[in-house]
Amino acid sequence: MIPPPSDFLVLDAAPLAAVVLAAFTLALLGSFLVLQRQAMIGDAMAHSVLPGLVIAFVITGSRAPAPMFMGALGAALFASLAIAALTRYARVEPTAAIGVVFTTLFALGVLLVETTGARNVDLDLDCVLSGQLELLFWPIERGASPWSGESLDRLPQPLLTLATMWAMSVGAVLFGWRLLRATLFDRPFTQARGLRPGLVRGALLLLTTSTVVASFEALGSILVIALLTCPPAAARLLTRTLGAYVALSAVLGASAGLLGYAFATRGAPILIGGTIDASGSVAAAAGLILAATAMVTVLRRPVASPTG
Amino acid sequence: RDGSAASATDSGAREPDKKVVVCTTTMIGDIVRAVAGGTAEVHVLFGPTVDPHLFRATRDDVQQLMAADLVFYNGFGLEGYLEPTFRRVAESGIDLVAVAESILKGDEAMQDAGVSDPHVWMDPHLWARTAPLVAEALGRLLPDSAGLPGRAADTNARILALDSFAREAIATIPESARTLVTAHDAFRYFGRRYGLRVEGIQGLSTASEGGLQALESLVDLLVDERIPAVFFESTVSERNVKALIEGAAARGHRVVLGGTLHSDAPGSAGNYEAMMKHNISTIATALRGDSTATEALK
Amino acid sequence: MIARSNQAEPFAVENLVVAYRAEPVLWNVTWSARAGAMSAIVGPNGAGKSTLLNAAVGLVPIVSGRATFWGETFKDARHRIAYVPQRESIDWDFPITAAQVVEMGITHGAAWLVPDFLPRWSRRLLGKGTARAESKTHGALERVGMADFARRPIGELSGGQQQRVFLARALAQEAELYLLDEPFAGVDVATEEILTSELRALARAGKTVVAVHHDLEDVADRFDDVAVLHRELVASGPAKATLTEATIVRAFRQPRAPLALDSTAHG
Amino acid sequence: MIARSNQAEPFAVENLVVAYRAEPVLWNVTWSARAGAMSAIVGPNGAGKSTLLNAAVGLVPIVSGRATFWGETFKDARHRIAYVPQRESIDWDFPITAAQVVEMGITHGAAWLVPDFLPRWSRRLLGKGTARAESKTHGALERVGMADFARRPIGELSGGQQQRVFLARALAQEAELYLLDEPFAGVDVATEEILTSELRALARAGKTVVAVHHDLEDVADRFDDVAVLHRELVASGPAKATLTEATIVRAFRQPRAPLALDSTAHG
Amino acid sequence: MIGPASTDGTLARWFEVLTLSGGYNTNVVLFGVALLGLAAGAVGSFAMLKKQSLVADAFAHASLVGVAVAFLVQAWFHSWSGSPEAALAGAARPGPERNMVVLLVGAGIAGAAAVAAIEFLVRKTRLRADTATAAVSSASFGAGIATLSIARRVSGADQAGLDSLIFGAASSMTRADAYAMAALALIAALFTAVLFKPLRAVAFNDRFARTSGLPVNAIDIALGALVAAVTLAGMQAVGMLLVVALLITPCATARLWTRAVGPLVATSAALGATCGVLGVSLSRVLPSVPTGAVVVLIAAAAFVVSALFAPERGLLAGLRRERRMRAAVLVALRAPGDPGVNSGGAER
Ligand SMILES: Nc1ncnc2c1ncn2[C@@H]1O[C@H](COP(=O)(O)OP(=O)(O)OP(=O)(O)O)[C@@H](O)[C@H]1O
Ligand SMILES: Nc1ncnc2c1ncn2[C@@H]1O[C@H](COP(=O)(O)OP(=O)(O)OP(=O)(O)O)[C@@H](O)[C@H]1O
Ligand SMILES: [Mg+2]
Ligand SMILES: [Mg+2]
Ligand SMILES: [Mn+2]
DSSP, X not given: OOOXXXXXXXXXXXXXXXXXXXXXXXXXXXXXXXXXXXXXXXXXXXXXXHXXXXXXXHHHOSOOHHHHHHHHHHHHHHHHHHHHHHHHHSOOOHHHHHHHHHHHHHHHHHHHHHHSGGGGSOSOGGGGGOOOGGGGOOOOOTTSOTTSHHHHHTSOHHHHHHHHHHHHHHHHHHHTHHHHHHHHHOHHHHHHTTOOHHHHHHHHHHHHHHHHHHHHHHHOHHHHHHHHHHHHHHHHHHXXXXXXXXXXXXXXXXXXXXXXXXXXXXXXXXXXXXXXXXXXXXXXXXXXXXXXXXXXXHHHOOOSOSOO | OOTTSHHHHOGGGSOSSSEEEEESSHHHHHHHHHHHTTSEEEEXXXXXXXXXXGOOOOHHHHHHHHHOSEEEEOOTTTTGGGHHHHHHHHHTTOEEEEHHHHHTTTOHHHHHHOSOOOOGGGSHHHHTTHHHXXXXXXXXXXXXXXXXXXXXXXXXXXXXHHHHHHHHHHHTSOGGGOEEEEEESOXXXXXXXXXXXXXXXXXXXXXXXXXXXXXXXXXXXXXXXTOOEEEEETTSOSHHHHHHHHHHHHTTOOOEEEEXXXXXXXXXXXXXXXXXXXXXXXXXXXXXXXXXXXXXXX | OOOOOTTOOSEEEEEEEEESSSSEEEEEEEEEEOTTOEEEEEOOTTSSHHHXXXXXXXXXXXXXXXEEBTTBOHHHHGGGEEEEOSSOOSOTTSOOBHHHHHHHTTOOGGGGGSOTTSOHHHHHHHOTHHHXXXXXXXXXXXXXXXXXXXXXXXXXXXXXXXXXXXXXXXXXXXXXXXXXXXXXXXXXXXXXXXXXXXXXXHHHTTOEEEXXXXXXXXXXXXXXXXXXXXXEEEEEEEHHHHOOHHHHIIIIISOOOOOOOXXXXXX | OOOOOTTOXXXXXXXXXXXXXXXXXXXXXXXXXXXXXXXXXXOOTTSSHHHHHHHHTTSSOOSEEEEEBTTBOHHHHGGGEEEEOSSOOOOTTOSOBHHHHHHHHHOOGGXXXXXXXXXXXXXXXXXXXXXXXXXXXXXXXXXXXXXXXXXXXXXGSOHHHHHHHHHHHHHHTTOSEEEEESTTTTOOHHHHHHHXXXXXXXXXXXXXXXXXXXXXXXXXXXXXXXXXXXXXEEEXXXXXXXXXXXXXXXXXXXXXXXXXXXXXXXX | OOOOOOHHXXXXXXXXXXTTOSOHHHHHHHHHHHHHHHHHHHHHHHHHHTTOTTHHHHHHHHHHHHHHHHHHHHHHHHSTTOOHHHHHTTOOOOOOOOOHHHHHHHHHHHHHHHHHHHHHHHHHSSOOHHHHHHHHHHHHHHHHHHHHHHHTTOTTSOOTTHHHHTOOOXXXXXXXXXXXXXXXXXXXXXXXXXXXXXXXXXXXXXXXXXXXXXXXXXXHHHHHXXXXXXXXXXXXXXXXXXXXXXXXXXXXXXXXXXXXXHHHHXXXXXXXXHHHXXXXXXXXXXXXOOHHHHHHHHXXXXXXXXXXXXXXXXXXXXXXXXXXXXXXXXXXXXXXXSOSOOOOSOOO
16 A cells, blocks of 8 residues: 655645745846836735736636636736836836836725625635645645656646746746846947847746736735845845846745745744744745845945945 | 644644544534534634634645545635635545535525625524534544434534524514624625624625715614614724714714624634624624613523 | 938938927037048037937937938947947946946847856857957957956946946947047046047048047047037037137137027917 | 144045955055145046045945044034035936025025925025025026026936036035045036136135046146045145156056955955 | 715715715715825825835835734733743633734834834945835735734634734724824924925935935934824725825826925825815715725826826827927028027027
8 A cells, every 4th residue: 555645745845846936936037126126016016916806807707717817917917017107108216106006906906896796705806816835735645646647637736837937937037138137237228239128128027927926826925025025135235246146036035935934834833833824934034034134244344335 | 622723733643543524614613513522533724713714724724634534614705715725625535515505505595695605604594504414424424423413403403592592682672773784794694584684884805995985874874773883893993883983973873882793703702602692692782772681681 | 302322421410409398409400420530529518419419319309300320310220330328327236247238239139148157168159259259348348448347347346437338338339430428528548548549540440430528628639520519500620620719719608598499389 | 543633634534445345445545635725636547536535424434544624533524524426326307406406505504494495585584594595506506607507407407517516516515625526527618617716716715625637637737736546645745746747657557456465355 | 865876966966075065974084084195295205205105015014013913912911821832822711802002003113113124224235225115015024924823823812804903994084083194294294394405305315415414314214204104094094005005196196297396295295185085075976986995096097197298297298398399490490590599699
């Protein structure tokens, strides 16, 4: 008889793989957002998807994942385009543009909840988007081998999505490296050289948006936003070149994923007698990495600012 | 004891022979415990003070689910975050029962509601149907357990007793005052069963936010029908109820705060029966406008 | 209008009018740069020198008139033009090294897709041009005396060093027309001399250089032609002949009232 | 150390060492500005001129040595000092006019609490100094030739005009010591002359002017003293005597190896 | 009672509401939101000029961890043995009601700590305001979620709804809230008027402000504290969405209309109040619309209209200016002699 699959395999393997993949990808893409002064865009997307969800719900009448995902993606894309347009054409300061867009879209969502049928459905629409790390467990049937085709089929779907996003992001960053560096650094120059900076930035934004929304679905929005911003911020303090910055950011992201998950599932039971929320723990770990980095840099070198 | 915390981490502490049954809400857990009567180990995921709408599972909870032989949950979206999980737990060969959905299957109450309102436990008459359902499911798991039907009948009877308690209590409220104003729409089944008009300030969904017009019409209602009391709910912010009281007071009608009702979780009441009794007597006392009669009822 | 011949001026503006708000800052400017010559644009602060260049490369909208490059629009000719603005509106905190900035001027076509952090041998496999690009970058940095600073982040350079890096990028572009807005601002005298001779060499090789310049004393030494601008074109022609005392006084000393289009503009 | 007398130099650095990273960019610089004189700091790009001023006003940390103003620290003396950095790292899109920028230099004490959006008469009631401040602002703008642009937002000025506004703010401060980092970069010749004579007048009135300057040819004409800097102090003294061919060559032409401190710096 | 009817009727009722005959609660909310809009518009302008528009959002997110910790502390205090272990083990008897004041104090402390952390990062490291805001906001929100999952283990005290408990909704404002908003608006108006010049100087060029002797740290702290106060008071009275929107959208709108800081602050405060009044009154006459969301959407509509039509920075205004310019230039060029140009002295 096959021994029952270990708790690690059932409960931890897939969430751990997912959080490391996602953390790596999000921190990688987030490092470019930070350079563009758009660190808050993840937060904006998390708030902006509500109208997309309500509209998708009203159109399809169901909470099935596929339409919800499309609705969320559409709303998030709209939000990022609107933010880009406001900064560029109305010359609104980027942070303020983010604030205007996400509060507006969220308010629109709340209004739609009230005026369409959604008010009478007992659900938090955002729970559709608040996936949880722990829930990516691997439901291997009792007595079945984990490596049978059937068991492998049961690997959580988001794991595959995240692996795809990881591959696409790494590929895009590798091959778009110079283009990204040039367009993010000096847009007018690249434009004058006949490149299409708008296209490059657009592609980056599209990739980021879809990764973020896919990760919302799998991991929940808290974790996504934290991983999008904290590791790049920490890496920014420790590096001087773009390559080192982006690479360190991704590595710090993955470490935050690992540490946070380990604390939530192994450390917390020892300290307080039970597991705690892994997404929250990973986000807090990312924050602690940043806090530690900031303390170290401030204590080591009290330079006010490099420019000027 | 409440199994959500310590028991899950060391699965070695489990009694080896017993089957494990996991329930989501306390309302279900109470019935399952009563029907199982010690023949199975029963765990409840949401403690009595946990809001099911916002419950977020940790690894311990998933471990409990995956170690279970049978899982009871409410359904109709009450356990919003967990619903996709239930499907995957089922995939791994674990038996799952959606209690509220099963007892309402084909029921006119459901068509009435039109939409999936999960707060079925608010109507003890309906909720009593849970007992035989649980017995049947447990029977599949424990084929040799002869005591199940008997305990199910007892439980059923106890819950139906709540129903008559409620009828008597509500009957003491003057017809004109039979309007229940609460923070959110959890009392529809309750109201339908006992002939109370139910007005919620907020919709079913927690994402919904009451508007000013709705609030003012509620004030109008309170003043016009001279309704004596409104109620807090333990899971929802108290602010909008306070605004109602203030609005009515400004128009010369004194509305009192009837007390705190438990809608989605038993809260400090601790279990389903206590919660319902608390709700019923609180409502009856407050809407009647005197407190002595309910003391007698208790 | 008459189609321009192949031998048209590398840079010409015709009846150019540019305005930011109601009042025009450039009025009816017609001027062209001679191919193979070094032309200076001089004029007091606020004369519209930067505006002229910015309008020509499409960064500021033109109200009327036009700017052409070899008879073509900027868009069609831009691969032959290197432009260094007066104030780079860039993020000085961006993690990019001096060499990487310069390399932006060299990279072409598919080379954009080759990441530069791969080991050297693998980059060789990917693109034969890589080694050439590297040596070009190095050469350009050396010409402005910044070879030692190739791997420094741009934000950790001094003001003059930053300016030199952007000049190196323009040099590396190997363009046929160089539009430089105050290229020597903040650059030390030694480097200024070196750069001038570099530009001179370019001009001798048939390229065209147009530079905004402030130091009236050495304009005649360094440039062939000059255009004196003060909202309108005050004078233009060979440097020595044009920069007379009278012209200078007219452009620099005379207070100039705003151009009075206001009545029509508000109508 | 010995306490300095009341008559101490307005600006002095002693054994100043400054480093951004492991390698120091200023090594053991001891120099002081003579009261009532105009001193120029010259040196090639990257010599550490801006670093010297930034370290003195506390924007860059000092590794060892010290900078004093009339024998006091910068903090204690800052109300007597006007400083114009090489590059203002500000938001050019900020909604503020040239006059308002200049007024920042004048406002003192309680005048900070009088908002300038109130109608004129009410401001008069609030503070008697208001009218004086207004005329001072106007005067400062006039001295740099920017009176016509008083109500223009700072972002809608040309590069040289912006520089002039910041110079006007420094002039308006009526300080006793002026630290100017390349004040004339981008400023046209006419204005440069006017500004020089303004500064000269200040010096005659007993104020002290220290300016980083690039144009070696007119240093001797415009400044009394000069300090030639190239990581170390190369030479200093009266302008005419100090700026010999040899000194210039030593500072500008000789390539200078990085200071070989690595072993100590890392130790 | 006001109910939906024809468009005419709605319009008439809208005016009725605007003349303060929409009912007691409506009037309370009208005043409360208008005053909050005033305060937020004034304070938010300076936050925007300092590129710190989203500090309020970070404050609101960070408040969650404060609520959770305050709750835990409270539960531990009231557990019968007094020991944390006993409370965690589930042995405690039913606890007291959640004390809103304690929770709000926790929220305030955590939010203020977040604002301070952002200031620290911007000051002492090379991180920019937006990055620091995003990082602090998300990490502290994550810590809040993690702490809430500990709170769940504390039996005997009601943790239900803890994460939304301190958030209010505009429609449920009470008289006390309105008074609080009045005080806040007064403080904000005085603060921005009296410290107008220092605030502008610090936002524009803080190095200069520092060297010219202004107490830059104190000014920054005061502004941060005021933003925090507006956010805290606002989020518990009208909800997080509305207060964040009121701190940002009117300011961004006002920026499109103005070229100086004074008018910017004044316009922004006036817009905040106006959008509040319009939104609240509109939500009173339209059936089943959430009040806070309507105010936000009105503010957003004002922004969109301004982005298109504002004479200063609006898109259409820019286009029109260019077109007029073009026409004027053509006229001037066609005219004989040297028309339009009174420069005198240019020869061609
Ligand atoms: N963005 C703008 N909006 C409005 N007016 C502007 C703007 N930029 C420049 N101006 C005005 O246009 C005129 C010409 O400016 P421009 O920058 O072309 O001058 P310039 O000749 O380059 O001067 P400098 O020598 O100072 O660089 C100036 O009067 C300036 O005030
Ligand atoms: N933030 C920084 N980090 C590291 N190195 C720096 C930084 N800023 C300047 N440096 C280096 O310090 C040296 C001195 O710089 P500084 O800006 O003082 O030169 P400078 O004399 O003002 O030159 P310029 O004439 O170009 O303005 C230069 O070699 C420069 O590369
Ligand atoms: Mg210019
Ligand atoms: Mg310098
Ligand atoms: Mn509910």
